[in-house]
Amino acid sequence: MSQQPLTGHERPGDACTIVIFGASGDLTKRKLLPALYNLKALKLLPDNFAVIGVAVTDGNDELYRQKITSDIKEFATRPVDDTCWNDFAARSYYVQGDFNSQGTFEHLSAKIADAQKTWNLPGNVLFYLAVSPTFFGKVVEQLHGVGLTTEAPNAWRRVIIEKPFGHDLASARALNEDLSKHINESQIYRIDHYLGKETVQNIMVFRFGNSVFEPIWNRRYIEYVQITVAEQLGVELRGGYYDHSGVVRDMVQNHILSVLSLIAMEPPSSISGDSVRNEKVKVLEAIRPMEPEEVLANTVRGQYGAGIIDGKNVPAYRTEPDVDPNSNTETFVAMKLEVDNWRWAEVPFYIRSGKRLAAHTTQIVIGFRRAPLMLFGQEVQNNITPNRLVIHVQPDEGITLDIHAKRPGPNINITNVPLDFTYADFGEHTAATGYETLLYDCMVGDPTLFHRYDSVDASWRIVNPILDVWHALPARDFPNYEAGSWGPEAADHLIQKTGHAWHHYQIQHKL
Known part of the structure; x- marks a missing residue:
């Protein structure tokens, strides 16, 4: 990636809270964190943002910041500027919990509210499901259950889903039916890194x-x-x-x-x-x-x-x-x-x-x-x-x-x-x-x-x-x-x- 903004990207992304499910996994440390850091270095990540990692691994905000700091040093695709990264780390939080537990999502809802208050963020939230496909439907159901998928005129809620989108035609249709019970098609971003x-x-x-x-x-x-x-x-x-x-x-x-x-x-x-x-x-x-x-x-x-x-x-x-x-x-x-x-x-x-x-x-x-x-x-x-x-x-x-x-x-x-x-x-x-x-x-x-x-x-x-x-x-x-x-x-x-x-x-x- 050049040092100039990506072609066609003329402004930073919308101020938002980015929630990553599967925050302790390989995809997050090898791809997502380096990508977010690259966007910040290129001034394409909004000035006002927060990142919340969610995983079953034990941890807290401080331990998570230490972990991602170690990870970015190993997997970054560009030199890491300390000032830039320290601001990123300070805006990073962690929620530990089971995706099948409603308590995890109630904790997440409270953490989002805290981050929004601390950094004066709007209601925009991006949920990234870097988890096993077996959890796609469950995570979205739980988000809906605590009101985190509800959009407002000035507050979007978007869900990025990794492949595979089903195991065959029948399971793909079943997954889509599950998702559509809780969110609209316009909120679903099925990602293909290719x-x-x-x-x-x-x-x-x-x-x-x-x-x-x-x-x-x-x-x-x-x-x-x-x-x-x-x-x-x-x-x-x-x-x-x-x-x-x-x-x-x-x-x-x-x-x-x-x-x-x-x-x-x-x-x-x-x-x-x-x-x-x-x-x-x-x-x-x-x-x-x-x-x-x-x-x-x-x-x-x-x-x-x-x-x-x-x-x-x-x-x-x-x-x-x-x-x-x-x-x-x-x-x-x-x-x-x-x-x-x-x-x-x-x-x-x-x-x-x-x-x-x-x-x-x-x-x-x-x-x-x-x-x-x-x-x-x-x-x-x-x-x-x-x-x-x-x-x-x-x-x-x-x-x-x-x-x-x-x-x-x-x-x-x-x-x-x-x-x-x-x-x-x-x-x-x-x-x-x-x-x-x-x-x-x-x-x-x-x-x-x-x-x-x-x-x-x-x-x-x-x-x-x-x-x-x-x-x-x-x-x-x-x-x-x-x-x-x-x-x-x-x-x-x-x-x-x-x-x-x-x-x-x-x-x-x-x-």
């Missing part, structure tokens, strides 16, 4: 801020789209969660389908609020759920075995901590989706994601069609690839456009030339957590980058038939790819059916 990444946000700027691309952003000029989210890490200490989730629930249903909808959506009438979310939902609704035979033909699942990554031996998934030794959970998926509308009819969208793969990378590849007439001979045509646009999301954020150019010399010798842009071209910058923009947007009431319920429902309708078929037909070949590879061979066969191949691009750094 949408806080600079390059993901840049997709809209790239598409709609450059007149050269939008006219060719359709089936007439684009032959295919690939989205790859690859991780070298295994499940680490998340085996218990992951073994009941898998990569489809963990990555595809939320992150990847959200990115796909940004790539494929129609131009919105404005760049904020429901205009963008309306267009994203239309894309998801245009992806027809697969029939069972289509699931077998258009999807590939995998599970990693033992292998070598960066010269080190790594274990098989089934031997990871808290994983069933006979687990049938997928750690890799590849699939072909189709967006059945006028812009994208017959253009395949290939997506793949997995753990323990050959590289850590997230990228979007737009494959353009060949020129309709190759004027320079068949041999030249065979030796050059069609134009491709690559959006690098991580670890190196940037954009690559492959074009064709003539090599110097007397003969017509055509070669592929990559045109690269990287965020490093903007100069030195401090790494962000991915949560800064999202926290800020919630404070100012901009829901653009958050999931609305109809998009959650639409994404589950896409993946649910796949999960149903896989559940009915357990994999017989797990583990079917070696750690450190690019996944099972069947994933290559899937994309080769249409004459394509998976691409692995790296940004060429300037010296």
Whole structure:
């Protein structure tokens, strides 16, 4: 993150009290506290605020301030200024208690009132649920029970909910029904940290801020789209969660389908609020759920075995901590989706994601069609690839456009030339957590980058038939790819059916 305010952020967030449930957890110390500190350092956190942590861990205000001071020194993404941090710590409080106990929430209500009085705060309160999904409904019910979700004309109450939004379509609908008993949809901010990444946000700027691309952003000029989210890490200490989730629930249903909808959506009438979310939902609704035979033909699942990554031996998934030794959970998926509308009819969208793969990378590849007439001979045509646009999301954020150019010399010798842009071209910058923009947007009431319920429902309708078929037909070949590879061979066969191949691009750094 640069030292300047984030693009489009022209004022600090609204003065408010920020309540974090799960205040003693990893997400809070690794992501939320550093993000809030970054906002304060950039003068995007309001001058007047308070932070209240809520968790079951024993503690009090002073012990909590000591803990977060230790945590920020370890996990901050920018140098910590003592004056800035001391003000943040002084405004931080702690409530210890069981989320199932009404007493916890009565204590919280009193703590909020005290903080508002001490710092002369308005009635605005942001609740962040960094807790297990099993507590989402209960926490909101308890907040409602003590009157903490009730809004007033000059006092908003907003609830940020982390993924997963349900385990399947039925549970997602049940969760939404539980939440809607106590709060309105306008109060719910379903967060997807992927949408806080600079390059993901840049997709809209790239598409709609450059007149050269939008006219060719359709089936007439684009032959295919690939989205790859690859991780070298295994499940680490998340085996218990992951073994009941898998990569489809963990990555595809939320992150990847959200990115796909940004790539494929129609131009919105404005760049904020429901205009963008309306267009994203239309894309998801245009992806027809697969029939069972289509699931077998258009999807590939995998599970990693033992292998070598960066010269080190790594274990098989089934031997990871808290994983069933006979687990049938997928750690890799590849699939072909189709967006059945006028812009994208017959253009395949290939997506793949997995753990323990050959590289850590997230990228979007737009494959353009060949020129309709190759004027320079068949041999030249065979030796050059069609134009491709690559959006690098991580670890190196940037954009690559492959074009064709003539090599110097007397003969017509055509070669592929990559045109690269990287965020490093903007100069030195401090790494962000991915949560800064999202926290800020919630404070100012901009829901653009958050999931609305109809998009959650639409994404589950896409993946649910796949999960149903896989559940009915357990994999017989797990583990079917070696750690450190690019996944099972069947994933290559899937994309080769249409004459394509998976691409692995790296940004060429300037010296």
